[in-house]
Amino acid sequence: MPELRQNLATKEWVIIATERAKRPEDFKSTKARKEQPPFSKECPFCPGNEINTPGETYRISDEKGWVVRSFPNKFAALVNEGERIRKIKGIQRWLNGVGVHEVIVESPVHNMTTALLPVEGVRLIIELYRARYRELLKDDRMETIVIFKNHGEAAGTSLEHPHSQLIATPVVPGQGRYRLEEAMRYYDDTGECVYCKMLNEEIKEQSRMVMETDHFAAFVLYAALGPFHTWILPKRHAPNFGEISDNEMRDMAYILRTVLAKFYHGLDNPDFNYVIRSAPTGGGANDYYHWYLSIVPRLSKTAGFELGSGMFINSSVPEENAKFLREVRVP
Amino acid sequence: MPELRQNLATKEWVIIATERAKRPEDFKSTKARKEQPPFSKECPFCPGNEINTPGETYRISDEKGWVVRSFPNKFAALVNEGERIRKIKGIQRWLNGVGVHEVIVESPVHNMTTALLPVEGVRLIIELYRARYRELLKDDRMETIVIFKNHGEAAGTSLEHPHSQLIATPVVPGQGRYRLEEAMRYYDDTGECVYCKMLNEEIKEQSRMVMETDHFAAFVLYAALGPFHTWILPKRHAPNFGEISDNEMRDMAYILRTVLAKFYHGLDNPDFNYVIRSAPTGGGANDYYHWYLSIVPRLSKTAGFELGSGMFINSSVPEENAKFLREVRVP
Numbered sequence: 001m002p003e004l005r006q007n008l009a010t011k012e013w014v015i016i017a018t019e020r021a022k023r024p025e026d027f028k029s030t031k032a033r034k035e036q037p038p039f040s041k042e043c044p045f046c047p048g049n050e051i052n053t054p055g056e057t058y059r060i061s062d063e064k065g066w067v068v069r070s071f072p073n074k075f076a077a078l079v080n081e082g083e084r085i086r087k088i089k090g091i092q093r094w095l096n097g098v099g100v101h102e103v104i105v106e107s108p109v110h111n112m113t114t115a116l117l118p119v120e121g122v123r124l125i126i127e128l129y130r131a132r133y134r135e136l137l138k139d140d141r142m143e144t145i146v147i148f149k150n151h152g153e154a155a156g157t158s159l160e161h162p163h164s165q166l167i168a169t170p171v172v173p174g175q176g177r178y179r180l181e182e183a184m185r186y187y188d189d190t191g192e193c194v195y196c197k198m199l200n201e202e203i204k205e206q207s208r209m210v211m212e213t214d215h216f217a218a219f220v221l222y223a224a225l226g227p228f229h230t231w232i233l234p235k236r237h238a239p240n241f242g243e244i245s246d247n248e249m250r251d252m253a254y255i256l257r258t259v260l261a262k263f264y265h266g267l268d269n270p271d272f273n274y275v276i277r278s279a280p281t282g283g284g285a286n287d288y289y290h291w292y293l294s295i296v297p298r299l300s301k302t303a304g305f306e307l308g309s310g311m312f313i314n315s316s317v318p319e320e321n322a323k324f325l326r327e328v329r330v331p
Numbered sequence: 332m333p334e335l336r337q338n339l340a341t342k343e344w345v346i347i348a349t350e351r352a353k354r355p356e357d358f359k360s361t362k363a364r365k366e367q368p369p370f371s372k373e374c375p376f377c378p379g380n381e382i383n384t385p386g387e388t389y390r391i392s393d394e395k396g397w398v399v400r401s402f403p404n405k406f407a408a409l410v411n412e413g414e415r416i417r418k419i420k421g422i423q424r425w426l427n428g429v430g431v432h433e434v435i436v437e438s439p440v441h442n443m444t445t446a447l448l449p450v451e452g453v454r455l456i457i458e459l460y461r462a463r464y465r466e467l468l469k470d471d472r473m474e475t476i477v478i479f480k481n482h483g484e485a486a487g488t489s490l491e492h493p494h495s496q497l498i499a500t501p502v503v504p505g506q507g508r509y510r511l512e513e514a515m516r517y518y519d520d521t522g523e524c525v526y527c528k529m530l531n532e533e534i535k536e537q538s539r540m541v542m543e544t545d546h547f548a549a550f551v552l553y554a555a556l557g558p559f560h561t562w563i564l565p566k567r568h569a570p571n572f573g574e575i576s577d578n579e580m581r582d583m584a585y586i587l588r589t590v591l592a593k594f595y596h597g598l599d600n601p602d603f604n605y606v607i608r609s610a611p612t613g614g615g616a617n618d619y620y621h622w623y624l625s626i627v628p629r630l631s632k633t634a635g636f637e638l639g640s641g642m643f644i645n646s647s648v649p650e651e652n653a654k655f656l657r658e659v660r661v662p
Contacts, residue, residue: 001410001412001427001428002407002408002409002410002427002428003425003426003427003428004425004426004427004428004500004501004502005423005424005425006424006425006502008422008423008424010505011505011508012505013500013502013504013505015408015409015428015500016428017406017408017428018428019406019407019408019410020406020408075348075350075351076333076350077333077346077348077350077351077636077644078333078346079332079333079350081332090532090536091339091528091529091532091553092336092339092553093336093337093339093554094334094335094336094337095334095335095336096332096333096334096335097332097333097334097335097346097347097348097349144640146635146636146639146640148634148635148636148638148639149635150634150635154632155634155635156632156633156634156635157634165635165636167636167640169335169344169346169640169642170335171335171337171344171642173344173640173641173642174341174342174343174344174509174640174641174642175639175640175641175642176640176641177342178505178509178641197422198422201421201422205421222422222423223424273634273635273638273639274635275635275636275638275639275640276639277639294638294639296638301485301487302487303479303481303486303487303488303604304477304479304480304481304486304487304496304604304605304606305408305477305479305496305498305606307479307604307606307625307627308477308479308506308604308606308607308608308625309475309477309498309500309504309505309506309507309606310504310505310506310507310509311500311502311504311505311506313408
């Protein structure tokens with residue numbers, strides 16, 4: 001018999017489809033990836049081609065040169081120019097496309113991937129995320145800052161060189177709004193942060209835990225929207241990613257790198273997205289919203305049912321996914 | 332300069348990304364489709380193989396045999412067995428997977444497609460949809476009935492034989508809930524149905540209209556979430572698809588068939604999903620929710636930003652898409 005599960009924080013319903021259920025190892029990526037060289041002359045993100053990415057916004061270097069750097073996306077969805085203008089005319093609600101869209105190059109090495117970086121390399125990526133997040137938080141025009149990574153074609157990228165992106169939007173997108181409202185409602189009813197609650201229950205319950213560190217826990221969601229859908233949640237309550245401390249950053253680098261390495265080795269380098277979900281910038285400190293990082297491996301396709309209902313069908317069992325990930329050895 | 336647009340009914344924000352904008356003809360499907368025969372011995376949906384699809388729930392026949400038929404999905408996400416059971420334990424909200432998941436075979440001809448069917452053939456599909464919808468409406472366990480079609484691999488199907496699906500869920504999925512709330516709020520504020528309002532404005536404005544009939548209008552959305560995202564909306568206010576009249580059904584067959592033929596001929600048979608969005612079954616008659624059919628061609632990929640915000644990036648201009656579709660001649 002299939003079952004339905006609801007995510008307490010997001011209120012999303014998912015069908016755990018036992019009739020279609022696959023074992024965790026059935027999700028191993030089978031596609032042949034083209035072997036990439038460590039350096040590619042044509043790659044706009046490789047060292048030596050910095051001239052093609054003008055307007056660098058941040059850089060961290062060591063004695064050999066830059067290690068991570070950020071700059072405006074050449075095909076920016078939003079542009080950082082002028083004032084935010086809003087127009088309402090009849091049914092039309094309109095804003096000019098003021099915002100920020102940056103690329104974050106994660107390593108000078110063309111064929112690197114987060115799972116194979118040293119922990120310190122991942123820490124530098126997070127340090128850059130934080131620096132840009134904190135800087136953009138000062139810009140009154142920006143209402144939400146979304147940091148995300150697309151890994152592999154199914155996840156929406158065609159560029160091999162390891163990179164992530166940041167988009168700051170001049171509005172609060174729908175998901176941000178609903179999640180905030182749900183979190184406030186839960187807080188109204190219980191006096192607790194719903195994310196803290198979920199974190200504590202998952203640590204107690206253990207069956208969906210992937211790993212735990214001093215400052216973070218990684219677990220497959222009870223109502224995972226698809227195979228291996230995993231949250232990495234900070235133990236200290238904080239609504240905004242920008243509040244992460246130096247200590248927590250080191251810890252986050254370790255847990256993120258390890259979880260991605262478990263995916264890489266256990267599922268043969270699957271395509272995935274991750275996103276850092278943080279409260280809208282206008283929220284300030286509060287007791288009900290909690291930032292986190294969500295990893296969504298792209299191992300299934302969404303079709304008409306998902307598009308038309310917002311409900312998902314997961315053809316795997318979250319507890320089995322978590323057990324599988326716990327057992328993957330990371331070199 | 333890019334722009335942001337919000338859908339008045341759903342409150343979804345979309346970025347119309349002019350920096351990445353493509354002309355309508357750039358979205359033409361380039362993939363070679365394998366030529367299919369009119370009959371395939373191996374196809375479970377072809378005539379002669381009915382024994383492999385037990386439990387037929389509906390059938391419409393002519394003198395030569397069945398023309399459309401429905402039956403439970405062999406890999407059903409939900410099963411129609413027993414009572415609905417709800418459990419709440421700590422953070423876990425759980426239901427057993429009681430529901431209905433059916434396949435609707437749209438034609439006995441293996442290599443047929445809606446765009447090439449006669450209008451009467453499409454009318455029979457809609458008649459079957461209505462019959463099943465009305466029947467399931469009587470089942471107290473079902474809270475939402477979603478009728479949808481996945482056409483092509485990018486839309487989530489691998490079976491070539493033309494078919495659609497129906498899933499009845501024992502909960503109200505998130506999107507249904509949010510849309511209902513927004514519609515009620517709009518009605519509170521204005522005394523109008525937000526969908527009627529959008530329909531009337533689009534008919535007046537004309538720039539996004541694809542076509543209009545006595546009982547329906549098809550238009551590309553002002554805040555289209557992707558290229559050619561189109562709604563077909565009935566002119567008569569009704570919250571539930573099940574209320575469609577015989578007359579309206581004939582008209583809907585004509586407009587749906589023509590719009591899909593415009594996609595087929597104008598964009599070289601692109602992959603697409605369509606879904607009939609209807610109020611939750613418990614709602615009954617009301618003045619604020621309005622059913623419609625939404626067509627989502629799968630011409631772009633969603634990546635980390637969309638997953639992480641619920642906001643979309645559309646690399647085409649809705650008004651240009653609509654003009655292009657208006658000009659496609661349908662044989």
